[in-house]
Amino acid sequence: MDILKMLMDGFAVCFTWENIMACIAGVIVGTLTGVLPGIGVTGAMALLLPISFGMDGTTALIMFAGIYYGAMYGGSTTSILVNLPGEAASVVTCLDGNQMAKKGRAGAALAISAIGSFIAGTIGLVGLTFFAPLLSRAALKFGPPEYFAIAVLGLVLLTNLTGKNPLKSVLMVLIGIMMSTVGMNVVTGLRRFTFGVPELMRGFEFGVVAMAVFGINELFSTLLEPQEEIKVGKVRFRELYPTKEELRRSIPPILRGTLIGFFIGLMPGPAGTLSSFASYSVEKKISKHPEEFGHGAVEGVAGPEAANNAASSATMIPLLSLGLPFAPPAALLLTGFIVHGVTPGPTLITRHPDMFWGLVASMYIGNVFLLILNLPFVGVFASMLKTPANILMPIVMVITFTGAYATNNSIFDLVLLLILGVFAYFISKFGYSMAPLAVGLVLGSTIETGLVQGLIICNGNFLELMSRPIAGSILAFAIVLVLITFAKPIKRILMHSKES
Amino acid sequence: MKKILSVILAVLVIFTLSACGTSQTPQTSVTPTQPASEPTKAPVNYPTKDITYVVPYSAGGSSDQMARVIAKYAPKYLGVNMVIENIPGGAGNVGLVQFAGYKKDGYSIASANTTMNLQPIYGTTEYDYIEIFEPIALVVSIPIAIAVPANSPFQTIEELIEYAKANPGKLQYGHAGIGSITHVTAELFAMSADIKMTQVPFGSGNDALTALLGGHIDIDVASLSEVLSHHESGTVRILAMCTDVQVGDIPTLVSKGYDVDMKVTQGVCTHKGVDPEIIKILDEGFRGICTDPEFISELESLGMDVDYLGAAEFSEFLQKQRKIFEEVVTASGILEMVKSQQQ
Numbered sequence: 001m002d003i004l005k006m007l008m009d010g011f012a013v014c015f016t017w018e019n020i021m022a023c024i025a026g027v028i029v030g031t032l033t034g035v036l037p038g039i040g041v042t043g044a045m046a047l048l049l050p051i052s053f054g055m056d057g058t059t060a061l062i063m064f065a066g067i068y069y070g071a072m073y074g075g076s077t078t079s080i081l082v083n084l085p086g087e088a089a090s091v092v093t094c095l096d097g098n099q100m101a102k103k104g105r106a107g108a109a110l111a112i113s114a115i116g117s118f119i120a121g122t123i124g125l126v127g128l129t130f131f132a133p134l135l136s137r138a139a140l141k142f143g144p145p146e147y148f149a150i151a152v153l154g155l156v157l158l159t160n161l162t163g164k165n166p167l168k169s170v171l172m173v174l175i176g177i178m179m180s181t182v183g184m185n186v187v188t189g190l191r192r193f194t195f196g197v198p199e200l201m202r203g204f205e206f207g208v209v210a211m212a213v214f215g216i217n218e219l220f221s222t223l224l225e226p227q228e229e230i231k232v233g234k235v236r237f238r239e240l241y242p243t244k245e246e247l248r249r250s251i252p253p254i255l256r257g258t259l260i261g262f263f264i265g266l267m268p269g270p271a272g273t274l275s276s277f278a279s280y281s282v283e284k285k286i287s288k289h290p291e292e293f294g295h296g297a298v299e300g301v302a303g304p305e306a307a308n309n310a311a312s313s314a315t316m317i318p319l320l321s322l323g324l325p326f327a328p329p330a331a332l333l334l335t336g337f338i339v340h341g342v343t344p345g346p347t348l349i350t351r352h353p354d355m356f357w358g359l360v361a362s363m364y365i366g367n368v369f370l371l372i373l374n375l376p377f378v379g380v381f382a383s384m385l386k387t388p389a390n391i392l393m394p395i396v397m398v399i400t401f402t403g404a405y406a407t408n409n410s411i412f413d414l415v416l417l418l419i420l421g422v423f424a425y426f427i428s429k430f431g432y433s434m435a436p437l438a439v440g441l442v443l444g445s446t447i448e449t450g451l452v453q454g455l456i457i458c459n460g461n462f463l464e465l466m467s468r469p470i471a472g473s474i475l476a477f478a479i480v481l482v483l484i485t486f487a488k489p490i491k492r493i494l495m496h497s498k499e500s
Numbered sequence: 501m502k503k504i505l506s507v508i509l510a511v512l513v514i515f516t517l518s519a520c521g522t523s524q525t526p527q528t529s530v531t532p533t534q535p536a537s538e539p540t541k542a543p544v545n546y547p548t549k550d551i552t553y554v555v556p557y558s559a560g561g562s563s564d565q566m567a568r569v570i571a572k573y574a575p576k577y578l579g580v581n582m583v584i585e586n587i588p589g590g591a592g593n594v595g596l597v598q599f600a601g602y603k604k605d606g607y608s609i610a611s612a613n614t615t616m617n618l619q620p621i622y623g624t625t626e627y628d629y630i631e632i633f634e635p636i637a638l639v640v641s642i643p644i645a646i647a648v649p650a651n652s653p654f655q656t657i658e659e660l661i662e663y664a665k666a667n668p669g670k671l672q673y674g675h676a677g678i679g680s681i682t683h684v685t686a687e688l689f690a691m692s693a694d695i696k697m698t699q700v701p702f703g704s705g706n707d708a709l710t711a712l713l714g715g716h717i718d719i720d721v722a723s724l725s726e727v728l729s730h731h732e733s734g735t736v737r738i739l740a741m742c743t744d745v746q747v748g749d750i751p752t753l754v755s756k757g758y759d760v761d762m763k764v765t766q767g768v769c770t771h772k773g774v775d776p777e778i779i780k781i782l783d784e785g786f787r788g789i790c791t792d793p794e795f796i797s798e799l800e801s802l803g804m805d806v807d808y809l810g811a812a813e814f815s816e817f818l819q820k821q822r823k824i825f826e827e828v829v830t831a832s833g834i835l836e837m838v839k840s841q842q843q
Binding site: 042043046049140141142143144145183184191198199201202203268322323324325326328331335338340343345347408409410449453456457 | 558561564565568585586587588589590591593594597598624626672698699700701702703706707709710711713714715716717729730732733735801802803
């Protein structure tokens with residue numbers, strides 16, 4: 001097949017010392033960036049951009065791409081170990097990953113996360129290899145009205161992520177949405193709820209919020225509640241890695257997560273974050289043991305981690321075939337291309353086949369490197385948990401604060417971190433969980449922007465918006481879901497009123 | 501006791517880390533030569549340490565890219581390193597406001613873009629930036645274009661105008677945000693062609709381009725760097741240039757008789773009140789950087805054309821640009837629109 005031959009040529013381009021070195025360097029930097037909270041992929045790539053000017057185009061791109069998907073591997077490390085998300089896309093991994101760690105299954109969680117990331121990344125690349133042009137044309141059919149519809153569907157699906165009380169979850173989602181309105185609004189240019197504080201103009205930064213409501217929350221829990229001494233017996237090597245049972249349970253979520261992440265990654269927006277949330281929600285709904293979720297269900301780690309890696313592969317599709325970056329790291333990759341005189345777009349594959357296929361081939365290799373890199377270190381990372389809390393927690397605190405500051409070079413963010421962290425700690429004592437707040441925060445702006453832009457495009461007519469095929473069907477599906485959820489209570493109310 | 505010690509240690513580490521946020525490392529550097537025409541002034545020893553370059557946008561955008569290339573050439577022409585500080589948010593306002601609070605010692609500079617000159621007109625900013633900042637250099641200017649999707653029925657700008665005249669308000673155009681330079685340019689075009697179009701605001705030029713490619717909007721008024729490659733590969737058709745510059749065989753609005761000549765400008769500024777000697781040194785330094793042929797070609801490869809103006813000329817340019825902006829913003833009704841939303 002033509003495509004396979006070109007892919008083989010790509011591998012040939014890849015197997016030079018410079019390109020292999022660039023790939024390794026990229027994935028290592030990426031993993032580190034992912035592990036350390038706050039220091040983002042985009043920042044790392046921007047820092048390395050001037051250095052890349054002197055490098056060969058393909059080599060530079062191989063390195064940058066490595067940073068991007070490498071970060072999706074590393075992000076789960078701190079999420080699992082200390083309930084601190086390393087990347088926004090790893091927030092969901094905190095939920096069950098950290099619980100697994102508390103039960104002594106940290107090694108298993110880390111290993112499954114790496115395996116899932118590898119499988120998803122590779123499958124995603126296969127999708128990229130064979131279906132790139134087709135998929136990007138399909139992706140373009142999604143405009144603002146469709147983004148609105150998807151965000152609404154996301155809200156309906158993702159509201160009851162954790163906790164047993166749906167009402168409390170909905171309240172947290174609403175608070176998240178309220179928080180997303182703070183700042184300078186994209187569509188109108190209006191500042192809302194900024195109270196004259198300039199830093200509030202950019203709104204609540206998701207990364208900082210995630211670090212606060214998960215990481216700082218955890219910090220206070222450890223500080224204020226007496227911890228039982230974790231029985232540190234002789235840890236056998238076997239216990240550091242997943243059992244056959246865990247692996248068996250992980251495969252279906254990984255495959256589902258790959259599918260979910262891949263499709264969400266084709267669209268603009270925080271693809272990694274959204275796809276991990278979506279995967280978690282799906283796994284919870286499908287599971288035969290939903291009560292395990294939030295307490296260390298391995299599906300809750302396998303699915304989301306696969307999803308965010310598939311999403312990063314999928315983000316490359318609109319970038320390479322249309323020259324459209326749907327996420328900030330993709331925008332930097334685009335810059336990398338342009339700097340070396342290549343403009344991604346429909347003609348990229350035909351005009352610069354060696355660059356395109358060399359890059360794609362390098363991503364396959366990079367995923368393999370990452371698996372090899374991460375698996376052996378699982379044991380090392382897991383045994384970090386043996387550190388007594390009074391040494392580990394201050395280190396985590398330092399990392400959290402540095403990370404929060406590194407996001408925007410702003411002391412204000414540190415104040416925010418503390419305030420939100422305290423708030424999160426107190427209300428979680430009352431049974432409110434933080435994940436729905438994160439969902440609300442992420443989806444809030446998409447819903448609002450999509451609705452306003454969508455209505456403008458549809459001449460202010462909501463019915464016209466619903467009559468668009470894609471948007472309409474997604475919204476209808478969301479409405480059906482809401483009705484199903486309320487079907488039982490409504491029936492009960494109807495029956496009661498019949499009797500009386 | 502151990503616990504208290506660890507907590508104190510951690511707190512100390514945090515404070516040292518945050519204090520190290522701004523680089524203060526002294527550098528052994530070249531003492532710049534003083535112009536011979538200043539006999540009475542004692543030579544100013546500048547720069548002796550790294551200069552902070554505040555970019556009020558996130559890493560990866562065009563301002564940031566330009567800054568990083570400048571930072572690459574800074575050691576050659578100014579003798580010290582430049583450290584980029586990204587402070588994104590609020591369409592550039594957050595970073596500029598924070599920069600305004602920095603010490604006025606000439607060791608910090610910031611991006612001076614069209615936004616800086618445009619935003620204060622709406623009365624929503626903390627400061628009027630051209631009053632408190634001192635221009636140093638205009639580095640690049642990027643033309644603005646009117647683009648339609650490849651499958652659009654309009655082959656020429658005249659056809660578009662004709663249709664718009666017959667169907668007021670039906671055509672929808674995307675731009676990079678309310679009050680942005682592309683929004684203002686689009687309204688200026690609409691005014692001078694005497695047509696009415698509906699505007700669809702987006703968060704960035706990239707989002708508008710995505711919507712254009714999907715056919716969700718009819719027109720995109722965008723900076724050339726965003727759409728040129730798509731025009732060349734045929735996915736998009738540029739009907740006219742809103743800047744009086746010839747790009748390929750694309751007609752300019754000016755040549756069609758419409759008085760529209762707007763462009764996106766990116767430059768550098770520091771604080772007003774900085775020692776004029778230091779300003780002179782910065783001016784010389786940037787003159788060197790911006791006329792370096794390698795610098796020019798690196799920026800070109802990023803899609804940005806170097807259009808250098810020195811400190812004095814840039815200052816004049818900004819004043820003129822501000823007057824034009826004020827006129828257009830009022831006449832096109834954008835000012836009214838923004839002000840009415842404030843209520």
